[in-house]
Amino acid sequence: KPTGSRYLADETATLALGAELAAVLKSGQCVYLLGDLGAGKTTLMRGLLRGLGHQGAVKSPTYTLVEPYELNGVHIYHFDLYRLADPEELELIGIRDYFDGQGLCVLEWPQKGAGVIPAPDLTVTLTVQPPGRNANLEWA
Template sequence: MRILLSDSEATEALGRALAATRPAQAVVHLQGDLGAGKSTLARAMLRALGVQGAIRSPTYTLVERYPLEQGEAWHLDLYRIGDAGELEFLGLDDAVATLWLVEWPERGSGGMPPADLRIELAVEALGRSAVLIALSEEGSRWLEVLADNRQLPGPSAAVM
């Protein structure tokens, strides 16, 4: 599924739509260059899932944890790690999150649960684009529900 995002509000609308349709357990990989909208999308999802107060960027802490109505969301930014072996210091083995939002997931390859959904964000001439790719059966079902959701930003959403 490819979606054109004209501005940050469209990115936030996508985050809200993803939150409204998400499965009970999900791992989402957020990929894209610096400034592509990964943190904006993650914040919008977390806010739509009921997270109150500050939603901090995990750029320096590497992981931020947020209680949800059912379970816990983990927002990770792995830009600063050298390899997946460094993940053991984050204590990710000791607990189970119901939602993983992972920026720069390629740096933690092999040290995290497999992704259900990969979202590739890119800066385009007229805004940004998001390509959503299912990586599991759960991810495929999520995209099917999302495609039927009338809250997607703009008329440019297309199933790939």
């Protein structure tokens, strides 16, 4: 399992880390993606989804909060809680159903859902370090 810190020199390296994660993550797990706007969170998710066989585009679910995928029978939920004003909103979209232990949940801006979303199995922290990014991976 990829663990600890590594430097991602370009976008391709971020996508490759996502593909590495695709190979080790299991359904029922929860991943937090931390980092400022532009740190590469959605790019990492794109690499992860491609690694699981997704061939289409990857939308940023900034306005919809969650984008569901189904790949080879596995449900994957990509959350972006950046615009969430109140964690209570998550109850309204039926958040509990997403965390029923069947799907793989990946969250950008999980801090905004504090108290409502489960604890992470993996936290990836991305920081801008020109010209690339630093990634730190910590498993629970």
